Amino acid sequence: MTAIDASEVSDQLLRARLTDVLDRLWIWDEQERAHLTAAVEWVAGGAPLYRTQKPDVPSMHLVSYFVVLDESRGELLLVAHRKAGLWLPSGGHVEPMEDPWDTVTRECREELSIEAVPSAVTGAQPFFLTITRTRGHGQHTDVSLWYVLQSSAGAITSFDEGEFEAIKWLSPQQVLAEPADTLDPHMHRFTRKLMSVVACG
Known part of the structure; x- marks a missing residue:
């Protein structure tokens, strides 16, 4: 098998895995249902899934968000993202x-x-799906899978100040x-x- 063939097989496997992940999502509202339909079509259509050049190549690409939940206090962690100018979950x-x-x-x-420790509420599967057009320089569309993690507030003593x-x-x-x-428009x-x-x- 050539390197190109191996890459194609890996891409197909990841698309199949992503399709399975999307199939398992519990849909919250009609907006999430519409986003899910669009995401499934995007994955199946063969378009590039991953960002290859910052900030906007290709113009639509995959993002993983994670919301950290202190389950004992019932509190969520948000970060003030410098580039976005918004309070968001962490992710990339x-x-x-x-x-x-x-x-x-x-x-x-x-x-x-x-x-990363999955929350008891959701496990290691994504909990929420959004498709969002970013704002500012290098506008593009993020297809975002939102995960929920568990941690105590006291365990997070530093963050990426950059x-x-x-x-x-x-x-x-x-x-x-x-x-x-x-906030993130879907927060x-x-x-x-x-x-x-x-x-x-």
Whole structure:
């Protein structure tokens, strides 16, 4: 098998894995359903999935977000992202041929200096899916898988100050009280979905 053939096989396997991950998502609302339909078509259509050149090549690419949850305090960690100018979950772009969960484990170490431990609420599967057009220079579209991790607030003692200006822990009610234009545009929807699952648990 040539290097090109091996690359094609790996790409097909990752697309199959990603399709399976998408199939397992529990859909929260009609917007997430529409995003899921678009994401499944995008993966199946053979378009490039991974960013190969910063900030916007290709114009649509895969991202892994992770929301850290202190389960004992019921608080979520948000970071003040310097480039976006918004309070967001941590995360990053999925590297070529990288599994999205591997992105979570890598970025968790790089950005928060902790190991990625799946939340008991969601496990290691993504909990939420969004497709978002970024703003500012180098606009592009992020297809984002949102994971939920568990950690205590006291365990996070440092963060990547090159990417983030600050971090803060908020209860879900405090997140919902934050002005929508200061957060990721889907943060309120994510929080409501998480609250519904925690309440049912």
